[in-house]
Amino acid sequence: MTVEPLNTDDVIRAVAHAASHRIPLRTISTGHGATSGEGGVLIRTHRLSGVHIDPDRQIADIGPGATWGQVGAAAARHGLAPLSGTAATVGAAGYTVGGGISPLSRRYGYAADHVLDLDLVTPDGRQRTLDAESDPELFWAARGAASSLGVVTRLRFRLFPITKVRAGALTLDVDDWADVVGRYLDWTAGISDTTSSFLSLKNFPDSPDLPEAVRGKRTATIYVTSLDSTEALATSLEPLRRLPLAADNVTDIAAADLATVFNEPTWPHAFQGDAIAAMGVSASTLSGPLSHLSDDVAVPTFLFVHHLGGGMSAAPDPANAIGNRAARYMVRIVTSPTPTTDPVATAAEHDRTLRSLSIEPTGRVSNFLFGDNVPTAPLADCYDPADLPRLASLVTRVDLDNILRPARGPISTGRDHRRWPGRSEERRRK
Ligand SMILES: Cc1cc2nc3c(=O)[nH]c(=O)nc-3n(C[C@H](O)[C@H](O)[C@H](O)COP(=O)(O)OP(=O)(O)OC[C@H]3O[C@@H](n4cnc5c(N)ncnc54)[C@H](O)[C@@H]3O)c2cc1C
Structure with missing residues (x-):
């Protein structure tokens, strides 16, 4: 079932449907990272593409369907720029919550480093506004791993005075x-x-x-x-x-x-x-x-x-x-x-x-x-190996029935993060 929400309530309903039937839940915006599906509910956020710029505070407030082309054009009208990537057609939300390496990142850091707050609908059906005060633990995780925690429905981040x-x-x-x-x-x-x-x-x-x-x-x-x-x-x-x-x-x-x-x-x-x-x-x-x-x-x-x-x-x-x-x-x-x-x-x-x-x-x-x-x-x-248990426990907390299917697969601590042997280790084994 594909859902194209027009507002956050539609997202909450779609997530609740997947949760109550314990069926897989996937989210895409542009479809750039689309992988093979396995039934369940697919939320396509492309209609939620609102972009609001606060020029005085140099902040963008965007819907999950906005592309970098849309955000960049709106910001430019105020002499501002986001930490967008190499393609205007990429979704700003998916990019940012995955880290976001911009051609300006060596100066300003990852796009996710500049997220001020975000709304996330988690598989337990709750809509949460995450920031440094309200839920610092989920806010820490969402900036880098939000796709493993739920559906982002709004994102606020810093812009930079670059024309x-x-x-x-x-x-x-x-x-x-x-x-x-x-x-x-x-x-x-x-x-x-x-x-x-x-x-x-x-x-x-x-x-x-x-x-x-x-x-x-x-x-x-x-x-x-x-x-x-x-x-x-x-x-x-x-x-x-x-x-x-x-x-x-x-x-x-x-x-x-x-x-x-x-x-x-x-x-x-x-x-x-x-x-x-x-x-x-x-x-x-x-x-x-x-x-x-x-x-x-x-x-x-x-x-x-x-x-x-x-x-x-x-x-x-x-x-x-x-x-x-x-x-x-x-x-x-x-x-x-x-x-x-x-x-x-x-x-x-x-x-x-x-x-x-x-x-x-x-x-x-x-x-x-x-x-x-x-x-x-x-x-x-x-992720850093030391952070994996913390991430895994947050994923379990919000996605008890394991319905989320992020594009890059699950965060699993069952694997050995250091399993990629360097040359010296390979040689030792021979
Ligand atoms: C041409 C091209 C250029 C790129 N350039 C860069 C670059 O310069 N720097 C960089 O860091 N990355 C870059 N990327 C990678 C890009 O950031 C990721 O592929 C990103 O996930 C794309 O997001 P999307 O929404 O466009 O894609 P989609 O396929 O729509 O989404 C990809 C995945 O993101 C997650 N996701 C999307 N929306 C949400 C949401 N609302 N809530 C929760 N999870 C969500 C889901 O897991 C989804 O499956 C590039 C990709 C392409 C195709």
């Missing part, structure tokens, strides 16, 4: 991906928190289903977003601009248009992906998977290296459930599957590729676990 940023893509004319990775990692080591970036390595099969422009090609692109002055950014980009470039469109851009820089699909898209956070990455550890990615591939496969750290390393006050604070990089793999792609085999392949990186991960990153990969990429990997 312009400097952003764009450096498209590299280089075939040696290992060299590109090395140069990118060297460059990030000296970069201030006012600049965020990621490296995108894409491999497209030689398939007639793909546009001529990308068919059979490999691309390497560095995306940069900065709050520095034009001159300061030009100075810090010098080492990258010495690389052979096919295109360089880094320029001043309205903050509300930032997402246009990243070439993301403008419609909900089937993705399957896994993401690990790490303290460090070296080009040599990446070279194995890169050569594998450059083999003939059946479906488009992308590898991304994101520069984390900066504002994301500092826990907010009050603290929240987001893990991996110490991580300096995120490495993620994404496949754009066809209808015949086997999701189980793809998940296993992603797992194999990421393990072959020989990186010691601090954990996984929930917003970037796309598709049916729950067996290989458990949600528990996204």
Whole structure:
């Protein structure tokens, strides 16, 4: 049964229906993270897309169906900007409660760090307004794990007085991906928190289903977003601009248009992906998977290296459930599957590729676990091990009958969070 609520009461009724019949309950907004269903109740929040901006207090108050495009446009009318991501079509609520890594996050932290309060309908049928005072424990958990606790029906978060940023893509004319990775990692080591970036390595099969422009090609692109002055950014980009470039469109851009820089699909898209956070990455550890990615591939496969750290390393006050604070990089793999792609085999392949990186991960990153990969990429990997019992007990408290089906699977403490062996451990076992 699919429900498209027009107000919070509709959500409460739908949740109560699922709870009383003890049937699975799923929530989606844009459907970007849609996974295979299993009956039960599906709440689609896209009609609850209200956005109210308080320009004096620099706060957005949004419904769960609002997209970043809608929030960004409303905020821009008051000279403000949210910590939105790389795609305007992504749902602001789903993104934020999963953490939310913005191109401005190295300066300001995770989007979830700036949530002031939220309304959550829990499977026990209660609508709760959570903030630092009313229910600090659930408020801690909801900022990072709300999808495991209920349906968010309203969200209030800080905006920032930003009207312009400097952003764009450096498209590299280089075939040696290992060299590109090395140069990118060297460059990030000296970069201030006012600049965020990621490296995108894409491999497209030689398939007639793909546009001529990308068919059979490999691309390497560095995306940069900065709050520095034009001159300061030009100075810090010098080492990258010495690389052979096919295109360089880094320029001043309205903050509300930032997402246009990243070439993301403008419609909900089937993705399957896994993401690990790490303290460090070296080009040599990446070279194995890169050569594998450059083999003939059946479906488009992308590898991304994101520069984390900066504002994301500092826990907010009050603290929240987001893990991996110490991580300096995120490495993620994404496949754009066809209808015949086997999701189980793809998940296993992603797992194999990421393990072959020989990186010691601090954990996984929930917003970037796309598709049916729950067996290989458990949600528990996204949180600090010490927080798992606390999270699991809150989930049990509000979802006694285990009806919630968040996109990234259940938070389970039954798994060994440290089960991803580093190289040294693997060697010891042999
Ligand atoms: C093109 C693209 C670009 C992206 N860029 C970024 C980025 O820059 N930074 C980043 O951090 N992430 C990014 N993401 C990941 C994105 O934040 C997550 O996929 C997020 O979950 C998408 O939310 P949605 O509502 O759009 O998707 P949906 O498929 O509608 O929802 C995904 C899941 O979120 C949960 N959810 C959604 N709404 C609610 C609700 N009201 N209450 C409780 N749970 C809910 C549910 O578990 C749901 O299954 C990107 C994703 C895509 C597809």
